Amino acid sequence: MIAILCDSNALLEGYPGLAKTLTVRTLAQIMDLKFSRIQNTPDLMPSDITGTYIIEESGxxxxxxxxxGPVFANVVLADEINRATPKTQSALLEAMQEKQVTVGTQTFKLDLPFFVLATQNPIEQEGTYPLPEAQADRFLLKIAVNYPTYEQELQIVDRFTAESKDAKLKVMLNKNHxxxxxxxxxQVxxxxxxxxxxxxxxxxxxxNKEVIQYGASPRAxxxxxxxxxxxxxxQGRNHVSNEDLNILAYPILRHRIILNFEAERKGMSKDDAIKQILDKVK
Structure with missing residues (x-):
């Protein structure tokens, strides 16, 4: 929701079966926005995303x-974006950045608001094309979708085994809101x-060259x-707090920094490096 309020995009990374698609679809429904899903595969062409010209006979x-194409929606879920070829990824990233697509010599504006929420699976590397750092930088957040706790999983089981899956959702917002x-x-x-x-x-x-090989750009x-x-x-506040910075530094920086060999050898994660910085910078 933070990415949407910022008129930006988010990258969701998590294992299969963690309701990433359901979450994005639900967000679109409660905001009364047009939703579309792109299932990325190595043979997906840019025109499969942006659209194409067809011959129509009349008279x-x-x-x-x-x-x-499916990019002409308000909320676009790009499933397994790292399975698409770099050329296809670029077509989607143009839409994200420019809020428009170019087909042939013609440019088409996208309907606003427009957001791309992309997913990638951290365990499958074969047949994938990892997003280059310059392109990953165009996502505002990289959200780690973790497994639920025991109590959370019990609630999930109860809800999906005792209730109808097609629960009616109430629209909470519209485009103008x-x-x-x-x-x-x-304005905050x-x-x-x-x-x-x-x-x-x-x-x-x-x-921090002891840990980080490449740091984040001013976009961060x-x-x-x-x-x-x-x-x-x-949260209904009219001011930004240090807590906001401490919580959001992780999803803002995860995909924008590259650890050096020494840090990786020690088993340090990107989140560890970010915590180290937050502890030092007061």
Missing amino acids: GKRNFKFQP LLTLQGLTR PIANDIKQRAVKVILATRQ SIGLILAAKARALM
């Missing part, structure tokens, strides 16, 4: 008509000391502050 004449909330997100005040700490955290990823500073504003708005 003995043949005309070319544009048939929109969402566009208004996106504007309000940017942030104190200078909080803003300065956010930038220092990002700078520290470039300076913008993303961290904007995401912190969205979290504050969702």
